[in-house]
Amino acid sequence: MKLADGIMKYLEASDVEFLFGIPAGIIGPLYDSVIDVGIQPIITKNEAGAAYMAARYASTSGKLGVCVGAGAVGVSNMMNGIADAMRAKAPLLIISGYINRWQMGKGAIQELDGQDMVRSVTKYSNTVMEEADVLTELDKAVRIALTPPCGPVYISIPIDVQRMDVSGSIPAPAVLSELQAVKPDPAQLERTAALLNQSAQGLIMVGRGGRGFSAEIMELSQRLQWPIITTPAGKGIVPADFPLNLGNYGFSSTDAASEYVNSKAPSCVLILGTSLGEASTCNFNEVLVAGRTVIHVDRDARELGKVFKIDEGIHGDLKDVLPFLIASTTASTARYQKPALLNEPYQRNHTGLSLRLFLEKLRSVMPSDTRYVCDIGEFSNFVLKYLEIPEGGDFEMNLDYGAMGSAIAGGAGLHAADPSRPVAVLAGDGCFFMNGMEIMTAKEYRMPITYFIINNAMLSYVDRGQQFLYKRSIPDYKQERISIAEMMRVAGVNAMSINRLEEVAYIPAFVRGMEGPCVIEVNTDGSEPAPILDRLKALVK
Missing domain, CATH: 3.40.50.970 (Thiamin diphosphate (ThDP)-binding fold, Pyr/PP domains)
Structure with a gap:
């Protein structure tokens, strides 16, 4: 069995569904091998499009996205899509071909070091020169991509290596439930519940990390009677009709969200699954947290306290944090009244279609x-x-x-x-x-x-x-x-x-x-x- 076949069999065993990319000579063995497995190739018009597709597939499904293309020009075209995945913390595997090993340093067509080119926008980047290392490196890269905080990884394989025979066995695929477990500290959970119970009025901010937890977020909001604001990346996680959803905050905030944040009403803000970047905070405006108890929950420990000073930071998964907070907080007897309109009424101050x-x-x-x-x-x-x-x-x-x-x-x-x-x-x-x-x-x-x-x-x-x-x-x-x-x-x-x-x-x-x-x-x-x-x-x- 050739290494290209082994790579595809490993990806198939890892539940990879699609291979986004554009074929080329130096990645030809992989595109030949995909014919023999149950992975659907999606041939795009540009490698940039392939990387964007794979990144959005990964960021919305949580599954491994795979993008395959030529080295050099293909990787250069993919750069924006790879960076897109990095900022979205999407698990993305990029595999590129490379020239034959004997051609290196001689000015071969499409000779360019992609490994260093993508290093700043990937979690891991490597060119695998020895056939004995390919499957081990592939398995290592995939595990890194799928380990929270998830992100893109890059493997480059010379074409002559792709054609070599597999030595050894194909690694067993990663078990996601083990790989992605981020268990919160019970003591931090207890302290957070106490802080929530001490705060009469508050605010829940929901980011991209809230995806998949809509029901639990709304249950906690109703229990506390704390309104919700969503970041641009968190928009849609909570339905617009939910009676405590004030809509988007940060970049182009709704009027209702902006007014509540700028009011004196909330004494505590519970931040769920957001890195609190410029787009989510009105250019890092401290009005969101000033004079308030600040609690931040995220699967990425690097985000806790990075932008604003916090009173409690929980490094953990919302699937563990939210049920605990729902069970450990006191139901409020007050009732928050959502504004009838989230935005000021429309005024015709322009020509053409609104x-x-x-x-x-x-x-x-x-x-x-x-x-x-x-x-x-x-x-x-x-x-x-x-x-x-x-x-x-x-x-x-x-x-x-x-x-x-x-x-x-x-x-x-x-x-x-x-x-x-x-x-x-x-x-x-x-x-x-x-x-x-x-x-x-x-x-x-x-x-x-x-x-x-x-x-x-x-x-x-x-x-x-x-x-x-x-x-x-x-x-x-x-x-x-x-x-x-x-x-x-x-x-x-x-x-x-x-x-x-x-x-x-x-x-x-x-x-x-x-x-x-x-x-x-x-x-x-x-x-x-x-x-x-x-x-x-x-x-x-």
Whole structure:
């Protein structure tokens, strides 16, 4: 058995479902071997798209994502996707080929050291030069990727090594329940419960780490009668209709979330599963914690106390922490009254279609269990503030790294992780021009993904930022309007354009019975003021 065969058999035994990437000569043996195992190759249009897909598959499913491509140029193209996985703490394995060992140092085609290139954005990085070490190194890398805090790992294997015979046996796959156990300290749990019981009013902040624990988080919130705010990465974990959910906080906070944080009401803040980055804290604004008892729970011990001083930090998994806190806290007799409106009423202060009103209507025309994945741009400020995720729905975004085009490619990763639920991508025209061809990947694999492309024919975030910071801008930020819907129709993708709010009513019929992707182009003129002031101020601070 060749090493390439052994690698694929190991990955299959490790429950790997998909192999995202682009084949090339120096990784050819692996793509030949994948034919003989039950792993589905997803061939993308660019290695960047492959890495984004694998990262989003991993971050939403918790399973190992695998991305395979050529060394040198392939790894260079993957860099943003690898960094995206690093910031999202997604378990991602990148395998790249490398030139023959006898060619090294002679100027061979595609000779470049990928190991050092990716070192700063991976948990582990190695080029395996000896055939006897390949499977051991692969098993080591996979275990590192899946050990909390999870993250990407990189293995490079020369093509001549891939063709060598396996020596020894294939390692047994890791047992996730053992690998990922992060047990909290019982004494810390007791102290935390006591602090919660001593605080009459408080606040629960939910980040990405709360995924999968919606029911327990809501039960604790109801028991304490403490309202919830969610970070951008935690949006959708708690349904918008939950009576104690005040919505997004940090980057483009809802008015209700911002007002409660800035009020004197909460004496304690319980922070669950967030690194408290810039996007989650209004540029590290201490108003979130000032004068309050601060409790932080996270599977990554490095996050505890990193941004704000805390009174109690629990290094543990929410699956252990939340049941204990529910059982050990006293049910409040008070009743928190959620504001009737999370945001100030809409005012017509622009021309053209209102993106705010479009997003507020979207939940009524899309299936309630839709999984939204949001890209990066000015439109994402509107999405975080105004799009409501109902019960049964979900939301995915990696604002911490903030790579434009990541969600257009990443949408396919969400579909691969759970094909039983609809997926909708929210992206701008700038995102489309960066990674839009991955919509063709969805077409070729018949993935029924709805792509909402907000087209304002300009780099509006940049333009507004320049005007705010420097009182002038560059005319080149505004571009000739191109119909993305027409482009997609020529490529064989169903597409429609929305120019007026009334046309939102056509969406249910358009997306019904999809057998592949569709594109809904939302044309705006970019004149609607976006809730971006916090971000612009952060650039000056």
